Amino acid sequence: MESDPAKNNISKSSNDTHSRAALEVRHISKFWDSPAGRIIGVKNINFTVRTGELVSIVGPSGSGKSTLLNMLGALERPTSGQVFISGIDIFLLDDSRVAALRNKSIGFIFQSYNLINRTSVQKNVEFPAVISGMDRSTRRNRALKLLDFLGIKSKAQFKPFNLSGGEQQRVAIARALMNNPTIILADEPTGNLDTKTGTEVFNLLKLLSSKFRRTIIMVTHNDGLARMTDRSIQIRDGTIEKEVINTGN
Ligand SMILES: Nc1ncnc2c1ncn2[C@@H]1O[C@H](COP(=O)(O)OP(=O)(O)OP(=O)(O)O)[C@@H](O)[C@H]1O
Ligand SMILES: [Mg+2]
Numbered sequence: 001m002e003s004d005p006a007k008n009n010i011s012k013s014s015n016d017t018h019s020r021a022a023l024e025v026r027h028i029s030k031f032w033d034s035p036a037g038r039i040i041g042v043k044n045i046n047f048t049v050r051t052g053e054l055v056s057i058v059g060p061s062g063s064g065k066s067t068l069l070n071m072l073g074a075l076e077r078p079t080s081g082q083v084f085i086s087g088i089d090i091f092l093l094d095d096s097r098v099a100a101l102r103n104k105s106i107g108f109i110f111q112s113y114n115l116i117n118r119t120s121v122q123k124n125v126e127f128p129a130v131i132s133g134m135d136r137s138t139r140r141n142r143a144l145k146l147l148d149f150l151g152i153k154s155k156a157q158f159k160p161f162n163l164s165g166g167e168q169q170r171v172a173i174a175r176a177l178m179n180n181p182t183i184i185l186a187d188e189p190t191g192n193l194d195t196k197t198g199t200e201v202f203n204l205l206k207l208l209s210s211k212f213r214r215t216i217i218m219v220t221h222n223d224g225l226a227r228m229t230d231r232s233i234q235i236r237d238g239t240i241e242k243e244v245i246n247t248g249n
Pocket of ligand 1: 032039040041059060061062063064065066067068
């Protein structure tokens with residue numbers, strides 16, 4: 001079983017990782033106090049995600065999906081509660097250690113791609129590895145292999161704004177994979193794409209979960225795509241309303 005899309009022959013996974021928790025969320029809450037009163041982002045959320053699982057988070061606008069995802073990725077600290085990544089209680093770490101863990105262990109994909117338009121596709125993909133200190137030639141090689149894996153190697157020297165939406169999201173996926181993270185967090189990754197392109201991008205995420213055993217948590221408004229994930233967590237008013245195991249995938 002491959003573990004790294006940039007390589008064909010590396011095997012880090014084994015059967016004993018199948019049931020291991022990649023991510024554990026314990027009593028996570030996020031509030032903001034404003035003059036108008038307390039704003040609830042999320043309230044006492046609990047769930048566990050297994051290694052290699054593809055989980056969707058669904059719910060109405062304003063229900064707390066992005067707030068939750070940002071805390072899973074340590075972009076924001078919770079008001080209370082814990083997030084464990086590979087057993088590490090991440091909010092016990094200081095800010096620089098949290099940043100290092102995020103850079104190494106987590107890949108982010110956003111609805112609007114969040115690419116840097118003034119530099120090339122290849123440099124965008126390399127960026128997380130510049131931060132983690134990967135040497136230049138390894139970095140370049142790896143970025144090109146990932147772009148090749150995603151079918152857009154020919155666009156390596158283009159600026160992102162010259163690419164289609166689907167191609168830009170593939171660049172964002174390549175960037176998310178650059179440091180070979182265990183967890184990929186995607187906030188409405190198909191939200192700006194037409195149905196066909198969105199399905200193609202989703203199928204890439206599904207492949208990363210099923211073949212490469214990346215753990216993926218995807219926020220989506222698309223019920224059809226949510227049903228094709230292993231499990232859907234439905235959020236309403238900042239709490240989990242329901243969890244559905246999607247069979248037949
Ligand atoms: N930094 C912040 N300060 C104050 N309130 C916030 C902040 N971030 C989010 N909120 C509030 O928290 C609630 C949840 O927002 P969130 O962005 O998580 O919703 P969402 O489910 O992602 O919605 P959408 O589907 O529209 O993206 C909203 O009421 C929002 O206004
Ligand atoms: Mg959101």
